[in-house]
Amino acid sequence: MSRTVLVSGASIAGPALAYWLRRHGMTPTVVERAPEPRPGGQTVDLRGAGRTVIERMGLEPAARDRVTHEEGLRFVDARGRVRASFAADALGGDGFVTELELLRGELADLLYQHTRHDAEYVFGDEITALTDTGEGVDVRFRNGSSRNFDLVVLADGLRSRTRDLVFADIARTRSFGLCTAYFTIPRSTSDGRWARWYNAPGRRVVLLRPDNQGTTRATLSFLTPRPGLERLNRPAQQEFLCRHYSGAGWETPRVLDEMVRAPDFYFESVGQMRLERWSRGRIAVVGDAAYCASPLSGMGTSLALVGAYVLAGELGRQHDHDDAFHAYETLMRPYVEQAQKVSWLAPRLAAPKTRAGIRLLTAAARVATRPGAGRIAARFTNPPSDAIDLPAYPPAGQGGARGACGGSSTPG
Ligand SMILES: Cc1cc2nc3c(=O)[nH]c(=O)nc-3n(C[C@H](O)[C@H](O)[C@H](O)COP(=O)(O)OP(=O)(O)OC[C@H]3O[C@@H](n4cnc5c(N)ncnc54)[C@H](O)[C@@H]3O)c2cc1C
CATH class of the missing domain: 3.50.50.60 (FAD/NAD(P)-binding domain)
Known part of the structure; x- marks a missing residue:
């Protein structure tokens, strides 16, 4: 058994x-x-x-x-100009965009x-x-x-x-006061093979990432003191997002427009x-x-x-x-x-409140792309993904598995 x-x-x-x-x-x-x-x-x-x-x-x-x-991640401004770029092979292929990214x-x-x-x-x-x-x-x-x-x-x-x-x-x-909506939108000519990260004042972020299905994955992330948004129904969440992102600039109107038709809208309050x-x-x-x-x-x-x-x-x-x-x-x-050692500051640094804060963020990102600074940047972007010694567990039939009461094993 x-x-x-x-x-x-x-x-x-x-x-x-x-x-x-x-x-x-x-x-x-x-x-x-x-x-x-x-x-x-x-x-x-x-x-x-x-x-x-x-x-x-x-x-x-x-x-x-x-x-x-994906070829990497670019920080862009309201006019679509690239402010900083991290290629997928930057930081040893283990930075913002890794070598093995899939949906x-x-x-x-x-x-x-x-x-x-x-x-x-x-x-x-x-x-x-x-x-x-x-x-x-x-x-x-x-x-x-x-x-x-x-x-x-x-x-x-x-x-x-x-x-x-x-x-x-x-x-x-543990809540970060950060909400995120994920959804898929049609690809436009501006999308290309790079992920594009746009900061709007008021701690609002729009992230567009190319996928392997001919579409674009959109993420809207924002800091808000308002609790309970994740419990609203989908139309109410979308209505909130339309209001909250109104006037955000860049390609946001297109993203909001398509959001309503997205087949896979998913909203969460980010937490641990x-x-x-x-x-x-x-x-x-x-x-x-x-x-x-x-x-x-x-x-x-x-x-x-x-x-x-x-x-x-x-x-x-x-x-x-x-x-x-x-x-x-x-x-x-x-x-x-x-x-789980994620600082409460992390989403606040990534989503500044003011235009001056956004300029500072993109300047810091530009510095991080320079040779030599990569190692320092990696300390912030690379999570400790290797920090465990994975035991080798023999499969059933090789001295590993036991039955319901620790009895005979069934080969897998
Ligand atoms: C639709 C979806 C989209 C996501 N998008 C992203 C993303 O874009 N970026 C990101 O970093 N993470 C995303 N996540 C979370 C990510 O998958 C997880 O953080 C991580 O992969 C760990 O996965 P998990 O299987 O532990 O939990 P989850 O991926 O959260 O999966 C939980 C599963 O349990 C199911 N479930 C929930 N309640 C019940 C119940 N009562 N009975 C039975 N089943 C139940 C859910 O439908 C879901 O399939 C997403 C999760 C989902 C479900």
Whole structure:
């Protein structure tokens, strides 16, 4: 009998976990609230240990086939003039734009396609109640059904409601007062192969990035003291954005115009998740649901991939799930804490309030592009993506995985 594990969430952490659970002889079921894999999002980068996990999954060639081929990042002014440029190979290929950038939706799809035949996927449903009986977990689903699993892992993102069923008393969200909207718009002749970053006064940023699908990924980021925007419905959020970005200049009118028609509008209040512990009994958390570091860290995808790898690896090699959860947390905590060291100042420096502040920012960016200054700039732009020694976990059948009670293993 192999351990049965229910995973909630099918974005990055969930399917990656399903893959490694299977490799270690367990039986994963993934439940995702959305009716199908969600396609949206900007580019995410694969670097450091996150990239190593993708390599160990044998997915690096497929990931390479899907890179966005962005040539770098340019700071532009209201007239579209380039104020500073960071080529993709600047800072050793590990700066603002890395060598292995792909769309979040493409990475999620890659992971889903790679696991869909080895894991049971249930779309359009979600967990509504969890009871840890000591022998297993009784799970109730929105569709009215109930099932029992040996273990449950929540991989359902920063705003996870299922996490609140188990960890509400020890979960703390750190907010940056920063909101972001992501969406896809038609490509225009001005878009090219470079990402373009535009600052408007009033702490407003517009970022346009080319993708590999003939369209452009737009991001609107702004600092606001107003709480709760992420809870508004989509038309209300878009109405707010139209008002807030009115008069921002550059290509903003085109972006706002297309936003209303965007098929994949996604709005979030940028935050981090601080959870005192990542498991209780037979229920654990992974990825953003456990330790979201925010897009400001550039580490969300790496943490999700590495967390999934370590958690499944420890479950594979430890007889007792308590020991496995403990080892997972011991290994991952320092890596997560480093990634979460994002200064409250970071979004304020990147989105100045005044024109003078914007001039200062672009002047600093220009200095950072100079030879020699690159190493200093890298200290600020390069997150500690390698700061973990990834154990090698033998797959099931090679002395690694155990069954439900630590018994015989099933080859993955
Ligand atoms: C649509 C989308 C777009 C994104 N765009 C960007 C981006 O542009 N830039 C960036 O840095 N990060 C983005 N992210 C976040 C990024 O994917 C994560 O920071 C990181 O990759 C870690 O992934 P995760 O799998 O832990 O969490 P997430 O990627 O947040 O995935 C959580 C998954 O759980 C599902 N879910 C939520 N609640 C439930 C529930 N109750 N039951 C079952 N399933 C549930 C969600 O639909 C989602 O598929 C985006 C996430 C999503 C879902």
